[in-house]
Amino acid sequence: MVLVIEVRQLTKRYGDTTAVDNLTFTVLPGRVTGFLGPNGAGKTTTLSMLVGLSAPTSGTAIIDGLPFAAHPRGLRYVGALLDARDVHGGRTAYDHLAALARSNRIGRNRVHQVLAEVGLADVAKRRVQNFSLGMKQRLGIAAALLGDPPVLLFDEPLNGLDPEGVKWVRGLFHRLAAEGRTVLVSSHLMSEMEHTATDLVVVGRGRLIAAETLAQFAARGTSPSVSVRTPDPSALTGALTEAGASVTQPADGSLSVSGMSASDIGDLAFAKSIPVHELTPRFASLEEAFMRVTGDSLEYRAGATR
Numbered sequence: 001m002v003l004v005i006e007v008r009q010l011t012k013r014y015g016d017t018t019a020v021d022n023l024t025f026t027v028l029p030g031r032v033t034g035f036l037g038p039n040g041a042g043k044t045t046t047l048s049m050l051v052g053l054s055a056p057t058s059g060t061a062i063i064d065g066l067p068f069a070a071h072p073r074g075l076r077y078v079g080a081l082l083d084a085r086d087v088h089g090g091r092t093a094y095d096h097l098a099a100l101a102r103s104n105r106i107g108r109n110r111v112h113q114v115l116a117e118v119g120l121a122d123v124a125k126r127r128v129q130n131f132s133l134g135m136k137q138r139l140g141i142a143a144a145l146l147g148d149p150p151v152l153l154f155d156e157p158l159n160g161l162d163p164e165g166v167k168w169v170r171g172l173f174h175r176l177a178a179e180g181r182t183v184l185v186s187s188h189l190m191s192e193m194e195h196t197a198t199d200l201v202v203v204g205r206g207r208l209i210a211a212e213t214l215a216q217f218a219a220r221g222t223s224p225s226v227s228v229r230t231p232d233p234s235a236l237t238g239a240l241t242e243a244g245a246s247v248t249q250p251a252d253g254s255l256s257v258s259g260m261s262a263s264d265i266g267d268l269a270f271a272k273s274i275p276v277h278e279l280t281p282r283f284a285s286l287e288e289a290f291m292r293v294t295g296d297s298l299e300y301r302a303g304a305t306r
Contacts, residue, residue, distance in 0.1 A: 089129030133160030
């Protein structure tokens with residue numbers, strides 16, 4: 001079963017506040033799509049409308065051509081982690097998942113399977129109120145996986161996880177996408193999205209900023225450059241400048257060269273008999289691109305005065 005997420009002209013207003021504003025994008029199967037935006041951009045509200053927890057003011061948020069509520073036994077179609085802390089603390093991990101399984105006609109064997117998959121089998125009988133945030137995140141992921149759904153939505157799934165947990169989640173998302181599932185992940189951790197996402201949907205103040213591949217979006221950041229180390233920086237700077245490149249010298253003593261590829265720099269240095277000890281291409285980072293593109297959409301800006 002291959003399902004596509006489609007958001008079309010989606011709008012959500014709370015009184016005079018517009019949380020989501022005429023938002024349109026598509027999430028395809030077989031890929032991990034990162035859902036990015038500053039605080040208050042409307043990401044969580046959009047995910048809530050996708051799973052029927054909030055009704056749109058206008059527009060549609062559908063999965064396989066239908067709203068979530070129209071899918072019988074919803075956990076078999078869509079698994080979602082929206083808030084890992086939104087769990088009855090008096091229940092054990094096993095009881096929490098067993099209740100969800102029963103309501104969706106999922107066998108209890110599957111409860112044991114997902115508890116083992118997320119690393120909680122040994123604490124299945126422990127009450128959730130005694131769980132750390134990282135353990136609650138794992139339980140929320142287990143709930144999302146419970147129905148073996150073709151579509152998965154995760155809102156800030158890395159919060160509270162240790163490095164081993166972050167690495168595990170990254171591998172999980174890659175595996176789910178490789179199985180042909182549709183995976184949408186909201187996160188504020190740019191470094192993790194660089195390692196996890198294939199595509200990006202970027203929003204600001206409820207509006208769409210970009211919907212493209214990660215590589216395309218990252219290219220919106222600073223121009224690619226090459227880090228060069230040489231025992232004769234003055235001679236190489238002169239030669240590069242004469243050839244039309246732009247050269248700056250960072251505090252670490254290297255040269256940062258833009259407007260010329262690493263191979264062309266090496267060829268020029270060889271022709272000029274200038275020794276070179278390092279040629280390292282530097283590409284724009286996702287974080288640089290994100291800050292540049294969303295700068296006008298920040299709702300809260302540190303250091304701002306009124």
